[in-house]
Amino acid sequence: MNKKVANVEEACQGIESGMTLMLGGFGLCGIPENSISELVNLNVTGLTCISNNAGVDDFGLGLLLQKKQIKKMISSYVGENDEFERQMLSGELEVDLIPQGSLAERCRAGGAGIPAFYTPAGYGTEVAEGKEVREFNGKPHILESALTADFAIVKAWKGDTAGNLVFKGTAGNFNPMMAMAGKITIAEVEELVEPGELNPNEIHTAGIFVQRIFQGKGYEKRIEQRTVRPKN
Amino acid sequence: MLSKSQIAQRIAQELQNGWYVNLGIGIPTLVANYIPEGIDVEFQSENGILGMGPFPVEGTEDADLINAGKQTITALPGAVFFDSATSFAMIRGQHVQLTVLGAMEVSQNGDIANWKIPGKMVKGMGGAMDLVASAENIIVAMMHTNRAGASKILKNCSLPLTGVGCVKKIVTNLAVLEVVKEGFKLIERAPGVSVEEIQQATEGDLIIEGDIPEMKL
Numbered sequence: 001m002n003k004k005v006a007n008v009e010e011a012c013q014g015i016e017s018g019m020t021l022m023l024g025g026f027g028l029c030g031i032p033e034n035s036i037s038e039l040v041n042l043n044v045t046g047l048t049c050i051s052n053n054a055g056v057d058d059f060g061l062g063l064l065l066q067k068k069q070i071k072k073m074i075s076s077y078v079g080e081n082d083e084f085e086r087q088m089l090s091g092e093l094e095v096d097l098i099p100q101g102s103l104a105e106r107c108r109a110g111g112a113g114i115p116a117f118y119t120p121a122g123y124g125t126e127v128a129e130g131k132e133v134r135e136f137n138g139k140p141h142i143l144e145s146a147l148t149a150d151f152a153i154v155k156a157w158k159g160d161t162a163g164n165l166v167f168k169g170t171a172g173n174f175n176p177m178m179a180m181a182g183k184i185t186i187a188e189v190e191e192l193v194e195p196g197e198l199n200p201n202e203i204h205t206a207g208i209f210v211q212r213i214f215q216g217k218g219y220e221k222r223i224e225q226r227t228v229r230p231k232n
Numbered sequence: 233m234l235s236k237s238q239i240a241q242r243i244a245q246e247l248q249n250g251w252y253v254n255l256g257i258g259i260p261t262l263v264a265n266y267i268p269e270g271i272d273v274e275f276q277s278e279n280g281i282l283g284m285g286p287f288p289v290e291g292t293e294d295a296d297l298i299n300a301g302k303q304t305i306t307a308l309p310g311a312v313f314f315d316s317a318t319s320f321a322m323i324r325g326q327h328v329q330l331t332v333l334g335a336m337e338v339s340q341n342g343d344i345a346n347w348k349i350p351g352k353m354v355k356g357m358g359g360a361m362d363l364v365a366s367a368e369n370i371i372v373a374m375m376h377t378n379r380a381g382a383s384k385i386l387k388n389c390s391l392p393l394t395g396v397g398c399v400k401k402i403v404t405n406l407a408v409l410e411v412v413k414e415g416f417k418l419i420e421r422a423p424g425v426s427v428e429e430i431q432q433a434t435e436g437d438l439i440i441e442g443d444i445p446e447m448k449l
Contacts, residue, residue: 026279026316027302029295052316079355080302088354097354100278101320101362108317119324120365124343124396127361157296169296169313170280176315204315221295224302228290 003163003213004192008038011186011212015151017044018071022107022152022178023051023061027080027224030171031060032155034188034216039064050074050147052103052174054084059222068092074147076100080224098127102144104177109146111180111209116145152182155216156205159189160198163207172204179209188216234405234422234447239373241266241449243332243403246371247273254278254323254363256333257301259373263332274310276328278319278359283311300359320359324366331367333360335374335399337389340415340436342399344372345391357394364395376404376433383435385409385416406430408447415439420447 005011012035015021021039025031036055039047040063047070054073055062064070065083072094078084087093098106099121109117118141122128132143154175157168165187167175179185187205192215234242240262247253247267254276255261264275264286275284277299284299285306293304307313322328337345344364347357364370377383385402402409407430408420415437418430421444431438 026300027298029279029298029302075356077356077358085354089351095354097356099357099361100316100359101324104316104320119362121324121362123365125361125393126348127357167313167315169294169307170277170298171296172313172315173280174316177317223293223295223304224298225304226293227287227303227305228293229287231290 001207002161003207003210004161005212005214007214008034008188008216011035011188011214012038012042014184015039015042015044018046019044019150020048020050022147022149022182023049024154024173024175024178025060026052026170026173028055028060028222030155030167030173030175031055032153032188033219035153035186036060036063039069040067043067043069045069046071048072048074050107050149052076052100054078054081056081056224057083065093072096074098074103076103104174106144106147107174107177107181110148111177114146116143118142119144148181148183149178150183152178152185154179154185154187156187156189158191158193158198159187159213160193160195160207161213162195163187163210163213164198164203165189165205165210166198166202167204176205179205184211185209186211187213189213190216190219233425237262237265238449239403239405242408242447243371243373244268246401247271247330251329252276252282252327253330253332254328256331256360258334260332260334261301276319276322277305278323278363280314280316280319281307281311283308285311320362323359323362326366326368328367330369330371331363332371332373333363335372335384337384337386337391338372338374338399338402339386339389340411342397342411343389344394344399345389346394348392350392360394364398367398370399370401372399372402374402374404376406383433385434385436387436406433412439417441418444420445422447423449
């Protein structure tokens with residue numbers, strides 16, 4: 001099945017103001033750079049964005065925050081972004097902070113047809129407020145619900161036109177679960193190949209979860225914290 | 233009084249052969265620099281790597297290879313990458329034997345607060361709530377007091393909690409403490425630090441039994 005679309009403009013067709021979007025990535029690692037730029041161009045507003053982080057002030061989702069396109073963020077960690085913190089503390093931006101593992105599992109559950117699950121994470125904290133508590137094996141757990149999105153936007157290293165995806169290094173992170181949880185999933189890839197060119201044994205995300213795929217371009221792949229050892 | 237590196241060095245003495253270990257951001261990251269000889273451990277970073285190695289040699293850094301602190305890292309031979317759901321399955325499923333993390337406050341019933349100062353600082357909990365809710369072994373690495381000199385080792389936490397009743401051991405710049413039923417049991421003193429100094433810096437109930445040995449680094 002051919003999921004290939006010509007470019008980012010075609011891939012993002014149908015994204016409208018007020019929608020809920022999932023965006024893959026951890027920090028700036030594995031974020032869909034091309035699609036984020038297109039969301040800025042489209043100037044869609046009132047978005048609910050589900051993403052582990054919110055980028056930095058001038059890159060990643062920070063670009064959408066600057067233009068006040070986001071109404072609500074569902075994330076686990078939002079440090080390293082002054083504009084985010086300002087909008088959150090002033091009340092301009094709704095923020096739902098949830099534990100990282102719960103966020104990942106809520107996306108996975110959304111894609112896997114599991115409406116909710118119990119987890120020990122967050123019990124006894126603000127996160128548990130208003131959530132059902134139940135004991136299993138003598139330990140309290142809280143009920144977390146699944147997340148889905150109108151569009152899930154993910155970034156992979158390689159993909160084929162059937163939508164199969166391969167991630168590189170730690171750039172997979174939330175992308176595979178979010179790919180499963182989008183009503184429409186858009187995948188942008190650094191290298192788009194024909195079916196048969198990827199080894200089926202080494203595919204991370206099956207094409208069934210992807211509706212549109214395109215060859216991305218001009219990846220900046222910015223590094224947030226460059227830590228190195230000297231040569232010798 | 234211990235430096236941050238020495239806190240990490242003392243925590244590294246707790247590592248056991250064959251353990252998978254998750255190190256948090258800050259002082260905990262430094263623990264990797266002090267693995268005792270003959271101890272084989274593997275470091276997990278919750279953004280999706282097991283078998284994390286040291287920082288890359290200048291010029292070889294890769295934007296697609298980072299740790300949970302968003303720092304560039306390397307992958308050791310035998311390393312594996314995985315998605316975030318798998319990563320937290322390792323954590324919640326107790327396949328990771330030790331979690332080392334920082335804290336703003338710890339209370340004597342083992343509660344920990346490290347993600348939010350209401351009205352001032354909200355960075356989020358990241359993976360900390362999943363880690364502390366599940367790990368069998370949690371060591372907190374922290375300074376005993378804040379910059380204003382107030383104790384961070386408390387009867388009750390005043391900040392929003394990250395987890396309840398989960399901390400077992402604390403290594404600070406002044407002491408090694410264990411969380412027991414009655415309070416914080418003093419296990420070791422930092423070199424040159426007296427029991428009285430530790431007592432003064434501890435707001436929670438400090439349990440002192442017999443002579444308290446100095447740490448060996």
